[in-house]
Each structure stands twice: as structure tokens, then as C-alpha cells.
Amino acid sequence: QLIWLPACPSTNSVAQQLQRENRASEGCTVITGHQTAGRGQRGNQWEAAANENLTLSVVWHPTFLAATEQFLLSQAVALAALDWARRWLGASGDNTLRAFGVATATSLSLLTGRQYDLAEAAARLLECLEARYLQLRAGRTGQLRQDYLAALYRYQQP
Template identity: 30%
Template sequence: MKLIKLDAIDSTNDFLKSLSSKEELENFTVVTAENQTKGKGQVGGVWKTQAGKNLTMSILVKDFLFDNEQVFNLSVAVSLAVAETLKSINIPNICIKWPNDILSYNKKLVGILIENTLKSDGRIVSVVGIGINVNQTDFDELPNASSIAVISGKPFDKQELAILIVEKLKEKIQFWKTDSENFWKDYFNFLFKKGVPTAFRDNNNQDFMGIIQGVSPIGKLQVLLEDDSVVEFEIKEVKMLY
């Protein structure tokens, strides 16, 4: 894989999107940065990270998505790749909080932001942004976050972790192409709070209880409500309270 290492940048996603618009990059080109000043999270949020301590990376993915109805499959592939990589290095109690945050012991370790661009020839080119709390140990301002070093009790090599994730992502994409049923089953098995009564808040600021049943093929969260109806929510429509 081609690896571009930067010292500081506003956003690795923006850098990689700009670069790929100017030249034809090889698939799975990776950009990493020691310091990201304007990292982006889901739904317009901000991804804050301590300079030099964590893994901030973006991966170019081409020739995988060919239909807008398939875009969530990449989210599943990425979250599985990260979750399985962390499990392989013995980080315990790993789960995926819908749609693609990675937790350990209910603490957030990883944020993922995927940005898709539809090209004039109909191809969908994706930039996968992954932020992993690796060696940071101070989370006083982020009580719901933790890091690999805190949970495991030892530091990790960030570049080695990046290489493991990219190789696992290639494997997961191939897995989807050959066995999409078990690909999705693996995602459901990692799903945080699946089958457990959970508190939610909708975008009208109303709280309610529900039980996660699964996720639809286009990425909507399926929740069983107290009246026995199953409702599907988009990411902007509901927040899990935990």
C-alpha cells in the first residue's frame, strides 16, 4: 500500500480527497498525520485528538461500491476491520456502537467517518477516515472515551496498527463479495446493546426505551418499541443513551 505520512494537517480526509481529485491514486492509499487540527466526526461533529499520541488515518477505497444502496456495506467492512484488528491484539470487550464507533468496556476507542464521491463515470470513490485513541492516557474532558494503552496497560506502534487495519479491510471487502450473509452476521454479533433494553433520545429531544433488533441493508437502526412496533432510524434521528 502507498503510505503518505504527514506531520500536521487540518484533515486527513480532506487532504486525501483533494489529492485523489488531482491524480489517479492506487487503491488503499493511506494518509496519516501526527496532528490533525480540524478532524471531523459523524453528523458534523469534531474529532479531537492529542497530537502525536493517536492514529489519525484516511484510506482511499475504490472499485467496491457501485450503487448508492450499497454504501453502508463499506461502513460495515471498516468497522469489522477495526474491531477484529483490535481483538487480534488482545483488546478485550470490543463492540461496534451503531453505526461504526468502536468501544471497549463501553468506552469509545475509535471514530470512523466515510465520505463518498460519485465520479462522472458512475464510480463511487470513498475516503475512509479512522481516528483511534492509541497512546493517549488523559481523558478528563472526554469521560466516555479511552485508549488502547489505557485498557491494555501498554503503548502500541501506530504505524503497525495502521498496516494491520488496511490488510484486514482488504480481507473484509473480499469477504463481503464472497459471503455477504456471514459478513453481516459478524457485524450483528459485534453490535453494542443488541437485544438489550436501551434508552434513546430522538431529534425532538424525547427520551424512550427500545431494544435494538438489527440494522437495515442501507444502515438504518431497527428498534423494537414498547408498543411492539419496529421502527427504523437514520443516524441523525436518534441517539443512544448509555
């Protein structure tokens, strides 16, 4: 279930509304070309330029995870983003951003000097998200944890 909106205040708000109406199946993805009132943590807001960013929300129902295991979902999402960068952008190394010569997040277009097809980028990202979520749902958490620790910047380095 993929819902494309040319513009919306917040993909998360749309996904939450679909949940309240019991219209969001597992994996339902809301994606927009222009998010006009994006929300971050603790009330932070942010704006994204129209049709220049991946702005999406994915609905999952991880009922197979205990409350104490919820961080595994965050690990799966982080690894999916890393998988996407490594596969689709051709980045390599332990830290994908460092592979581009930067240590902080920035625009991929600025880093690479290329323009990207957002529909293709989103499709590849969703493939990576699905693969990691299925890994988690299948109970392969040991490998997930191992991959996550291996990807952490400066993990166990002085």
C-alpha cells in the first residue's frame, strides 16, 4: 500500500490518521513531494524543499517485539538507510558519510554533484527497509545487532 501525495503537512500525520481509521495495512507507506509542516522529536519542526527530498512514513505493526526489544526496530531502520546508501549510491566503508568525505549529514546532491530520481531513490530505500524489517520479523536479531554494532562510528575505538 503506497500512498503518494503531491504535498501534505506531515506524512506521519497522514499515516496516523490512516491508522486511526484502520486503513493502514502492514507496510503502508505515505510519501510526499512536499512536506509543509514536518515534525521532529520533542516538538521540533522542519521544512523540506519541494520535490528535493525523500519525505515518507512507513506503518509497521511489530507486535512480535516485546516492549524491551523496540530498539531493534530503530536498528533495523538505521541499517536499512545504510544499506540503501551502500547499494544505491555505491558508498563503501564502515561509515557511509565518511566514504563521501564528510562526518555530518548533508545533501547527497551536494556531496556527489548529481541529481537523483526521487521515485527511484524511494523505491530502493523501501526495498532496504522491507528487507531489514523482514529480517527482524523472522527473529534474526543476532545478525541485526551484529550489523548495527559493526556500523557504529568509532564503536569500541579509543
